[in-house]
Amino acid sequence: MEFDFLEPVNDGIVNFINSLSSQELGSKIVLHTHDQFPDLSKINIAIIGVLEDRRNINMVNEVNLTAIRKKIYGMFPGNWDASIADLGDILAGDSVDDTYFALKKVVASLIKNKIIPIVLGGSQDLTYALYRAYDDLEQMVNLVSVDNRFDFGKENESVSANSYLTKIIIDEPNNLFNYCNIGYQTYYNSQEEIDLIEKLFFDAYRLGEISTNIALAEPVFRDADLVSIDLSSVKSSESGNLVSFEPNGFNGKEICSLARYSGISDKVSAFGIFNHNSTVHEAVLIAQIVWYFIEGYHYRSKEYPFGSRTNYLKYIVPLEEEELIFYKSDKTDRWWIEIPFVSNGSNKLKRNTLLPCSYDEYLCACNQELPERWWKAQRKNAL
Numbered sequence: 001m002e003f004d005f006l007e008p009v010n011d012g013i014v015n016f017i018n019s020l021s022s023q024e025l026g027s028k029i030v031l032h033t034h035d036q037f038p039d040l041s042k043i044n045i046a047i048i049g050v051l052e053d054r055r056n057i058n059m060v061n062e063v064n065l066t067a068i069r070k071k072i073y074g075m076f077p078g079n080w081d082a083s084i085a086d087l088g089d090i091l092a093g094d095s096v097d098d099t100y101f102a103l104k105k106v107v108a109s110l111i112k113n114k115i116i117p118i119v120l121g122g123s124q125d126l127t128y129a130l131y132r133a134y135d136d137l138e139q140m141v142n143l144v145s146v147d148n149r150f151d152f153g154k155e156n157e158s159v160s161a162n163s164y165l166t167k168i169i170i171d172e173p174n175n176l177f178n179y180c181n182i183g184y185q186t187y188y189n190s191q192e193e194i195d196l197i198e199k200l201f202f203d204a205y206r207l208g209e210i211s212t213n214i215a216l217a218e219p220v221f222r223d224a225d226l227v228s229i230d231l232s233s234v235k236s237s238e239s240g241n242l243v244s245f246e247p248n249g250f251n252g253k254e255i256c257s258l259a260r261y262s263g264i265s266d267k268v269s270a271f272g273i274f275n276h277n278s279t280v281h282e283a284v285l286i287a288q289i290v291w292y293f294i295e296g297y298h299y300r301s302k303e304y305p306f307g308s309r310t311n312y313l314k315y316i317v318p319l320e321e322e323e324l325i326f327y328k329s330d331k332t333d334r335w336w337i338e339i340p341f342v343s344n345g346s347n348k349l350k351r352n353t354l355l356p357c358s359y360d361e362y363l364c365a366c367n368q369e370l371p372e373r374w375w376k377a378q379r380k381n382a383l
Contacts, residue, residue: 050099058232218356
C-alpha cells in the first residue's frame with residue numbers, strides 16, 4: 001500500500017491537539033496515529049509532511065514541521081464543510097529518488113480519490129515528484145510556481161531545488177501543458193532564462209506586476225492543476241526567514257491572497273509549500289497560507305471544467321483575422337475565452353479548450369488586442 005510510506009503524526013502533536021478547545025481547527029481534523037489511519041472516503045483535504053531537503057543547500061535547518069502543525073491546528077476554522085486529515089510524514093528515503101517515489105505514489109492515490117494533498121516540505125525539488133504523480137491520470141498538467149526564480153538548470157544537471165523545472169520539461173512522459181511563474185525577480189534570472197520562458201510559450205509575472213494588481217493572478221490559478229509555493233518568494237521581514245535573507249518579495253497579505261486563489265480554483269488538485277528553514281517565525285505564515293488555501297476551497301463554485309457552458313453568457317468579439325469567443329459566468333462573474341482545439345490524436349488536450357481570463361482581457365479584445373495568454377495557449381494547442 002502506498003500509504004505505508006507515511007509515518008503517523010508524532011505524539012507531541014497528538015497531545016497538543018487533545019489540549020485544544022472544540023472550536024479550534026485541530027479538534028476538527030482526523031489524524032493518522034499509531035492506532036488508526038483515517039477513512040479516506042470521508043476526506044476532502046489531506047495534509048502531508050515530507051522531511052526531505054538534501055537538494056537545497058540553502059536550507060540549513062533540518063526539516064521540522066511540528067511548529068507549523070501547532071500553528072495550523074491552533075487557529076479557528078471558518079464556516080468550512082471540508083473534511084481534513086493529517087496523514088503524517090514521508091521520511092527522507094535512503095536516496096532522494098526514494099523520497100520522490102514515495103511522494104509520487106501517495107499523491108497519485110489521493111488525487112485519484114479526489115482528495116487534495118497539501119504538501120509541506122522540504123525543498124522545492126519535491127515539486128518534480130508532485131508533477132510525476134499525474135503520470136497515470138491521462139491529462140496534461142498546468143503548473144504554477146510562486147517563486148522569485150524560474151528554477152531552470154543545465155540539461156544534464158541532477159534535479160535540485162534550483163533546477164527541477166528543467167527535468168519537468170525534458171523528462172518523459174511529458175505531461176506539462178503550461179508553466180506559469182508568479183513573482184519572479186529579474187535580477188535572480190538570466191536573460192536567456194527569461195527568453196526561454198517566451199520561446200516555450202510559458203507565462204511569467206514579475207513581482208511588481210502582481211504586487212500592483214494581485215487580481216492578475218486569479219485566472220492563472222483557475223487554470224492550474226498543481227501549485228508550488230517557494231517561501232523564498234516572501235520577503236524575510238514578513239516571513240521571518242532570516243537564515244537565507246530576502247529583502248524583497250511578497251508580503252504576508254499577498255502570499256495568503258495567492259493561496260486563497262489556489263484554493264478557490266476548481267481545477268487545483270495538489271498544493272505544496274517548500275523551501276522554509278523550519279523557524280518558529282516562518283511557521284506562523286505557513287500556517288496562515290494553509291488556512292487561506294482551505295478557506296478558498298470552501299468557496300469553490302464547481303464551474304468549468306466541471307460545470308456546463310449553458311449557464312454562461314456568451315460574447316463574440318470579431319477581430320481583423322480572428323473571432324474570439326468569451327464566456328461569463330452568471331454565478332461568479334468570472335470570464336473564460338475559447339481556444340480553437342486542434343486534434344493531435346491525444347485526448348489529453350480536450351480540457352484546455354476554455355482558458356480562464358479576466359474582464360480586462362475581454363476589454364482588450366474589444367479594442368482589437370489579442371490577449372497574450374490566449375495566443376500562447378493557441379500556439380501550444382497547435383504543436
